[in-house]
Amino acid sequence: MKAIAAALAVSTSLLAVSILLAQERNSDKQPVAAAPKYDPAIYAELQKAPEKARNRANPLQNDPDAVAAGAILFEQHCAECHGDSAEGTRKAPRLRVPDVQTATPGTLFWLLTNGVVRKKMPVWSKLPEPQRWQLVRFLKSLGGPTPAAESPAPKP
Amino acid sequence: MTSICRLALLGSCWLSLLLVFSPPPTFAQENPYFVAYDHYLEEPGNLEIEYFSTFGTQRSGNDFHAFWGEFEYGATAWWTAEFYLDGQSTFQDSTVFTGFRWENRFRPLKREHFINPVFYVEYENKNGADRILKEGEGHDVESDFLVSNAEARKERIHEIELKLILSSTFNGWNFTENTLAAKNLSNSPWEFGYALGASRPLALKASAKRCTLCPQNFVGGVEMYGGLGDRHNFGLHDTSHYLAPVLAWNLPSGWTLRISSGFGLNHNSHRFLMRWGVSREITGFGSMVSRLFGGRK
Numbered sequence A: 001m002k003a004i005a006a007a008l009a010v011s012t013s014l015l016a017v018s019i020l021l022a023q024e025r026n027s028d029k030q031p032v033a034a035a036p037k038y039d040p041a042i043y044a045e046l047q048k049a050p051e052k053a054r055n056r057a058n059p060l061q062n063d064p065d066a067v068a069a070g071a072i073l074f075e076q077h078c079a080e081c082h083g084d085s086a087e088g089t090r091k092a093p094r095l096r097v098p099d100v101q102t103a104t105p106g107t108l109f110w111l112l113t114n115g116v117v118r119k120k121m122p123v124w125s126k127l128p129e130p131q132r133w134q135l136v137r138f139l140k141s142l143g144g145p146t147p148a149a150e151s152p153a154p155k156p
Numbered sequence B: 001m002t003s004i005c006r007l008a009l010l011g012s013c014w015l016s017l018l019l020v021f022s023p024p025p026t027f028a029q030e031n032p033y034f035v036a037y038d039h040y041l042e043e044p045g046n047l048e049i050e051y052f053s054t055f056g057t058q059r060s061g062n063d064f065h066a067f068w069g070e071f072e073y074g075a076t077a078w079w080t081a082e083f084y085l086d087g088q089s090t091f092q093d094s095t096v097f098t099g100f101r102w103e104n105r106f107r108p109l110k111r112e113h114f115i116n117p118v119f120y121v122e123y124e125n126k127n128g129a130d131r132i133l134k135e136g137e138g139h140d141v142e143s144d145f146l147v148s149n150a151e152a153r154k155e156r157i158h159e160i161e162l163k164l165i166l167s168s169t170f171n172g173w174n175f176t177e178n179t180l181a182a183k184n185l186s187n188s189p190w191e192f193g194y195a196l197g198a199s200r201p202l203a204l205k206a207s208a209k210r211c212t213l214c215p216q217n218f219v220g221g222v223e224m225y226g227g228l229g230d231r232h233n234f235g236l237h238d239t240s241h242y243l244a245p246v247l248a249w250n251l252p253s254g255w256t257l258r259i260s261s262g263f264g265l266n267h268n269s270h271r272f273l274m275r276w277g278v279s280r281e282i283t284g285f286g287s288m289v290s291r292l293f294g295g296r297k
Helices: A002-027 A042-050 A066-077 A105-116 A127-141 B002-021 B142-146 B287-291
Strands: B047-056 B063-075 B079-090 B095-106 B114-126 B156-170 B173-184 B193-199 B216-230 B241-252 B254-263 B274-283
Touching: A042 A105, A066 A127, A105 A127, B063 B287, B241 B274
Parallel strands: none
Antiparallel strands: B047 B063, B047 B274, B063 B079, B079 B095, B095 B114, B114 B156, B156 B173, B173 B193, B193 B216, B216 B241, B241 B254, B254 B274
């Protein structure tokens, strides 16, 4: 009897959730609000990178495909929280800021690898090292002097 | 009663499919394991809906097909909660709902280390007909499954399961070791088990073009698992063990497909276990629900 009740409860919950999701899809059509402002202290995590990690050079610095590959990785794994153009959302900060853009590639790689687990940023070491370096190349390209030349790869 | 359970399960599956088709896709980077766990938790606010099947051969009895659904939610970056619904069909016998599980995984350390521990706590409310073989524990052996479903489901099992997950990622390889201790709350001794896993994406660099069949979308590996006896009789005596190559395919559309063929390593094990699974991640599920109940826009 308990098993039946549990199964029925789950079924009902699922129905409720699917209705909620359908409503949510409609609400997504509302205009996008301006990106929220963040306490600059949120970028202080970057300062916690150890010296050795900070000084690591990006082995894909001269890889011509790294930015395009990093853009796809960003869209797949990061855009949901940081925004499609890294403009920041309610969940995670803007990445087109001097704190991020002036950070060394090694610092960004270190932060991606370790996450900021207590502040909702997951550990991304499940992405292989070369993919994390590709992401770093993309992130560094966002604040470069010619962003148009290194913009995310167009969708097919 | 059984038909109501089946109906409820079927309903859950269909509604899950509805759910799965509703939200925008997100690319999941899932490991290929069926039994072993690595130290990566669900991203905060994301819900992953998974369906898995196990086909198992049975000496001196009927083969079976066990199946389960998982709802995995990233509560925070250091805590993932998961709810399971289990069932099974034994050929020439019947189909039964076998119970549910409530699992939690906690990451105690803030940063990535050479070895990363994760604590796992699970409550299981199942009956004796459970055959999903999601873990190897105690003295579980193939002959336990010779009992008919009608008889086996009369046994009610309330169990607490604890695991220590130790996982490392090195040069693209993930190595994981899970130690298990389980206690049936009806005055049974602690039982022990293990799972080991190793896996690696087929390519470490991502392609600069969107693709479905790129090698970086595939993760291959192997897992091994089995029982280690109980508190009174610890060791390999009267235990079952399996070795299983595993493969996951993370599709750009947000789906993940997994397949594994497991082989029993001793006469106490099922000769062959064929497993497959499909999963899909819903990003921002937590904030969607929160906003619908009046949370921050």
